[in-house]
Amino acid sequence: EAEVAQSPRYKITEKSQAVAFWCDPISGHATLYWYRQILGQGPELLVQFQDESVVDDSQLPKDRFSAERLKGVDSTLKIQPAELGDSAMYLCASSLGLATDTQYFGPGTRLTVL
Amino acid sequence: EDQVTQSPEALRLQEGESSSLNCSYTVSGLRGLFWYRQDPGKGPEFLFTLYSAGEEKEKERLKATLTKKESFLHITAPKPEDSATYLCAVSLAGSQGNLIFGKGTKLSVKP
Numbered sequence: 001e002a003e004v005a006q007s008p009r010y011k012i013t014e015k016s017q018a019v020a021f022w023c024d025p026i027s028g029h030a031t032l033y034w035y036r037q038i039l040g041q042g043p044e045l046l047v048q049f050q051d052e053s054v055v056d057d058s059q060l061p062k063d064r065f066s067a068e069r070l071k072g073v074d075s076t077l078k079i080q081p082a083e084l085g086d087s088a089m090y091l092c093a094s095s096l097g098l099a100t101d102t103q104y105f106g107p108g109t110r111l112t113v114l
Numbered sequence: 115e116d117q118v119t120q121s122p123e124a125l126r127l128q129e130g131e132s133s134s135l136n137c138s139y140t141v142s143g144l145r146g147l148f149w150y151r152q153d154p155g156k157g158p159e160f161l162f163t164l165y166s167a168g169e170e171k172e173k174e175r176l177k178a179t180l181t182k183k184e185s186f187l188h189i190t191a192p193k194p195e196d197s198a199t200y201l202c203a204v205s206l207a208g209s210q211g212n213l214i215f216g217k218g219t220k221l222s223v224k225p
Contacts, residue, residue, distance in 0.1 A: 041217055042217050103160070105150075
């Protein structure tokens with residue numbers, strides 16, 4: 001069964017350091033999403049790609065966060081510099097296309113900022 | 115403001131004790147409503163999509179229903195392995211498809 005892959009699964013860093021997360025969506029899925037989930041809350045969208053183009057990054061803190069999907073397949077989310085409040089689960093999801101398709105989530109990256 | 119509210123926040127059941135989880139939504143226009151299951155430390159696992167009032171979907175011991183203002187996830191004769199957090203999310207009409215999630219209901223089923 002096809003799955004969304006993410007790495008690393010866990011990341012511990014000190015504040016002011018740079019961190020990067022990687023996501024490989026289900027093969028053939030054109031739309032890719034990055035969500036952030038704080039403990040006890042539901043996931044919240046950070047950025048959405050359609051192929052290599054950003055569709056929605058209105059909730060991405062652009063002073064420290066960046067995301068790219070250069071070839072329209074896998075994607076990288078970066079935080080520089082990390083702050084204590086960035087500690088959360090970072091989830092990647094993919095869907096066949098925009099709007100009407102179910103999103104399938106990867107296992108997530110648990111980030112702890114010390 | 116578009117909003118999704120789930121209740122209760124936590125639910126403890128005995129094995130075999132059926133119950134329902136509620137997801138109420140206030141949105142400008144609904145495209146679809148989604149239910150996910152999330153185990154601790156893992157990503158959400160897709161369960162159901164509902165698109166129109168009156169629609170129902172079933173999977174093993176789970177049944178999801180949709181009205182114009184809320185959705186219910188019915189759990190019949192639950193087992194300990196059904197213990198998880200159940201997340202409800204909506205996709206808005208006219209949007210690019212991103213999901214707005216509730217905070218979830220944490221279900222514990224005791225043997």
